[in-house]
Amino acid sequence: MSDTREVSFTGIHLVGIEQLQKRWGWFVAMGIVMVVLGATAIGYSVLFTLASMVFIGWLMVIGGLLQTAHAFGCKEWGGFFVDLLAGILYAVAGFLIIAHPAATALALTLLIAVLLIFSGIFRIVLAIAVRFHNSGWLILHGIINLLLGISICQDWPLSGLWVIGLFIGVDMLFNGWSLIMLGLAAKGLPKQDH
Numbered sequence: 005m006s007d008t009r010e011v012s013f014t015g016i017h018l019v020g021i022e023q024l025q026k027r028w029g030w031f032v033a034m035g036i037v038m039v040v041l042g043a044t045a046i047g048y049s050v051l052f053t054l055a056s057m058v059f060i061g062w063l064m065v066i067g068g069l070l071q072t073a074h075a076f077g078c079k080e081w082g083g084f085f086v087d088l089l090a091g092i093l094y095a096v097a098g099f100l101i102i103a104h105p106a107a108t109a110l111a112l113t114l115l116i117a118v119l120l121i122f123s124g125i126f127r128i129v130l131a132i133a134v135r136f137h138n139s140g141w142l143i144l145h146g147i148i149n150l151l152l153g154i155s156i157c158q159d160w161p162l163s164g165l166w167v168i169g170l171f172i173g174v175d176m177l178f179n180g181w182s183l184i185m186l187g188l189a190a191k192g193l194p195k196q197d198h
Contacts, residue, residue, distance in 0.1 A: 006197070008190070012163065016153050018039060018065050018143030019045065021193065023083065024186075024190040025190050025191070025193055026185040028188070028190040028191040029187065029191075030187070031183050031186050031187030031190065032184050032187035032188060032191075033182070034180075034183050035179075035180045035181065035184030035187060036051075036177075036180065036184065036185060037184070037187075038071075038176050038177070038179050038180030039177055039178075039180035039181060039184070041173075041176050041180075042089050042172075042173045042174065042176030042177030042178075042179070043169070043173070043177060044173070045169055045172050045173030045175065045176055046169075046170055046173035046177065047173075048169065049098070049166040049167075049168075049169030049173060050165050052152060052168070052171060052173065053105075053109050053164075053165060053167070053168040053169035053170075053172075054062030054105045054106065054127050054165075054169075055169075056168055056172060057101055057105035057108045057112075057168075058102055058105050058107075060098075060101060060108075061098045061100075061101030061102035061105070061171060062098065062100070062102065063110070064094050064097055064101065065094070065096070065098035065099060066098075066104070067091075067098075068090075068091045068092065068093070068094030068097075068098055068193065069091070069095055069096025071090055071091030071094060072088060072091030072092060072095065073091075074091070074121060075087035075088035075091055078090070079091070082173075084157070086161055095124060095179060104148040106164075106165060109168055110160070110161045110164030110165070111164075112164075112168065112190050113160065113161075113163055113164035113167045113168060114157070114160055114164065115156045116153075116156065116162075116167065116171075117152075117153045117154075117156035117160065117163075118153065118157075118169075119153070120149045120150070120152050120153030120156065121149070121150055121153035121154060121157070122153075123146075123147070123149050124146045124150030124151075124152075125132070125146070125150060125175030126146070126150030126187070127142050127145050127149065128142075128143055128146035128147065128150070130142065130146075130147030131143040131146065152188075179189055
């Protein structure tokens with residue numbers, strides 16, 4: 005039975021606070037694991053980039069094979085050929101990714117850089133065109149995105165070998181620290197009366 009009781013703590017309503025307090029150590033432990041994995045991913049960003057491409061490739065192969073099998077299981081359906089073609093394309097694309105993870109990483113990194121540049125420009129223009137409270141943060145976010153995108157493009161194609169692994173590592177690192185801080189904060193909360 006889960007704890008769905010709401011508790012007010014400094015004006016913030018928390019659901020399941022008792023569970024969080026009971027298992028604060030698990031949050032801290034999981035956070036430490038994520039920090040270690042994130043630091044490892046940053047240190048071995050090329051390896052993590054290539055491994056993530058191979059993983060995505062295998063997911064596409066498995067999905068393609070399942071969709072192809074589904075198509076043959078529903079031959080009478082009017083969309084049989086579309087279903088079959090989609091399954092075959094997924095499987096072929098997956099095999100290509102597995103066979104050429106570095107090329108896939110290069111292409112994906114270039115796409116990420118372009119998206120960062122355009123989202124940065126969009127955020128800056130939006131913040132300037134539509135003035136609102138704290139729009140400076142949106143401008144800062146846009147500038148950071150723009151600079152990240154430009155720096156990735158300037159170092160491309162070499163950046164294609166490490167950017168994805170670095171991004172995965174940074175995300176895992178921040179996720180880990182968030183879990184550690186949440187667990188430590190839960191440990192310090194006063195026990196609730198029933």
